[in-house]
Amino acid sequence: MTISSRVSGQPLSWQQTFAAYLELCKPKVVALMILTSIVGMLLATPGMVPWQILVFGNIGIALAASAAAVINHLADYRIDSLMQRTKYRPIVKGKVSIRNSLIFATTLAILALIILLTYTNVLTTGLTFLSLIVYAGVYTFYLKHATSQNIVIGGIAGAAPPLLGWTAVSGNTSLGGLVLLLIIFVWTPPHFWALAIYRVEEYAKAKVPMLPITHGIPYTKLNILLYTFLLSATTLLPVIISILGWLYLICAILLNARFIYWAIRLYRSDDKSIGFKTFKFSILYLLLLFCALLVDHYTHSLL
Numbered sequence: 001m002t003i004s005s006r007v008s009g010q011p012l013s014w015q016q017t018f019a020a021y022l023e024l025c026k027p028k029v030v031a032l033m034i035l036t037s038i039v040g041m042l043l044a045t046p047g048m049v050p051w052q053i054l055v056f057g058n059i060g061i062a063l064a065a066s067a068a069a070v071i072n073h074l075a076d077y078r079i080d081s082l083m084q085r086t087k088y089r090p091i092v093k094g095k096v097s098i099r100n101s102l103i104f105a106t107t108l109a110i111l112a113l114i115i116l117l118t119y120t121n122v123l124t125t126g127l128t129f130l131s132l133i134v135y136a137g138v139y140t141f142y143l144k145h146a147t148s149q150n151i152v153i154g155g156i157a158g159a160a161p162p163l164l165g166w167t168a169v170s171g172n173t174s175l176g177g178l179v180l181l182l183i184i185f186v187w188t189p190p191h192f193w194a195l196a197i198y199r200v201e202e203y204a205k206a207k208v209p210m211l212p213i214t215h216g217i218p219y220t221k222l223n224i225l226l227y228t229f230l231l232s233a234t235t236l237l238p239v240i241i242s243i244l245g246w247l248y249l250i251c252a253i254l255l256n257a258r259f260i261y262w263a264i265r266l267y268r269s270d271d272k273s274i275g276f277k278t279f280k281f282s283i284l285y286l287l288l289l290f291c292a293l294l295v296d297h298y299t300h301s302l303l
Contacts, residue, residue, distance in 0.1 A: 012095060020095035021104060024073050025066035029159075033161040037061050039290045040165025040180050041296050043243065048168040049169050054117035057168040061161055063112035066159075071136035074098060076144075082226035083166045083202040098231070105136075116240065120168040120230075121184045127167060131160040135218075148214040155188035156181075179237045184286070186231045190224040190259075191282040194266065197275035226277070232256035235289065244296045251292035259285050 002251040012020065020087075040047045072089050073080070077098070080086035090096040109132060131191055139154030147153070159181045166177030170270045196203055197217055203210045212220040214265040238244040262278040 004206075012183045016095070019123070020090040023090050024096060024104065025108075026068045026069035026072075029069065030062050030065045032283065033158075034058050034062050034292050035287065036180070036184065037161040038160030039294050041169045042165075042294060043176060043180070044166045044169040050241050052119050055126070057113050057165070060112045060116035060120065060125075061128060061164050061168075063108045063115065064132050065161070067105045067108035067112060068132050068136045068140075070101055070108065072140050074101050074105065075136075075140045079208060079232040083199070085199065085202070099107045103158050104143060107166050116168075121171050122169060123173070124164055124168045127160065127173075128164055131157045131164070145209065148209050148211045149210075150209070151189050151192045155185050156186060159184035175241055176243045179241065179243075182237070183231070183234055184290070186227060186234045186281065187286055190227045190231065190236045190263065191279060193220050193224050193227075193288075194278040195277045197266070198279065200272070218270075225260075225280035228256075228259050232260065233296060238283060238293065244293065245299075247299055248292050248296035251296075252289065255285050255289055255292075 026129065040055070040056060041057065075088060076086070077089070080089050081092045081204065084159065086092070091101055093252065112130060112132075113125055116128055135157035139150065139157060141156045143150040149273070162180035162184065163177045167173055170177070174198065193211055196212050196284040199210045204213050211223065225243055232252075235256060237248070239249045241253075259281065262274075262281050266274045266278045
């Protein structure tokens with residue numbers, strides 16, 4: 001496929017072109033998703049995961065997530081041009097054409113499914129394909145513009161990676177994998193709504209019906225607080241179903257206390273910058289929580 005791109009009539013160097021295509025994949029987001037996928041794989045077995053599944057399974061999941069990210073760029077390029085944080089994205093700036101972006105996304109998706117079918121199993125491949133369709137199709141092209149509950153409903157696709165990792169190893173959707181999915185599903189609304197409060201004017205300008213726009217900022221703050229309490233309860237489920245122990249429990253309690261602190265601070269403050277700080281902490285929260293899952297799993301196995 002042709003990958004040459006232009007900005008203001010000037011061709012890009014291969015380094016600039018590579019950087020533009022990489023940006024389309026949202027590598028930071030994908031990296032966090034792959035962390036959760038790896039944790040899902042490792043928690044699915046008391047021993048080590050076969051290296052082929054660990055390596056190629058995560059490559060396949062990463063490629064599928066990257067394909068969904070590219071489609072998100074494609075669907076939102078007009079909206080992106082209206083928002084400060086997204087107006088420099090590759091398609092908006094003409095670094096990558098719409099045609100080449102579509103070819104790129106399709107190539108990534110096909111490679112992802114081939115790799116997953118070859119090195120994991122039909123269940124994981126099917127669930128990955130379903131997640132791709134839900135996120136790239138249902139959420140990006142419909143839900144995002146149709147309802148203020150877009151993040152809640154569409155969040156199921158973004159929550160899939162740990163379950164995909166689990167099924168890649170176990171071959172089934174057992175309770176442990178579903179609990180990991182549920183944790184990210186409940187985490188997603190307070191994570192995105194905190195950012196939506198900070199960027200409320202931009203979402204309003206782009207006419208995206210985020211909760212702060214349709215129901216107001218005070219109502220959104222209340223929902224963030226309630227979801228944070230719900231998340232705190234949800235993160236205790238791994239202990240309740242006895243797949244993890246006291247080490248994870250202590251970490252979860254401390255992380256939840258900090259998240260609740262930020263949610264309360266956001267609820268009581270009129271400073272929208274607190275929304276961005278809450279959003280940033282939510283990313284660190286998920287990263288540390290899944291690291292705690294992993295450490296407890298192997299500590300428990302050794303004991």
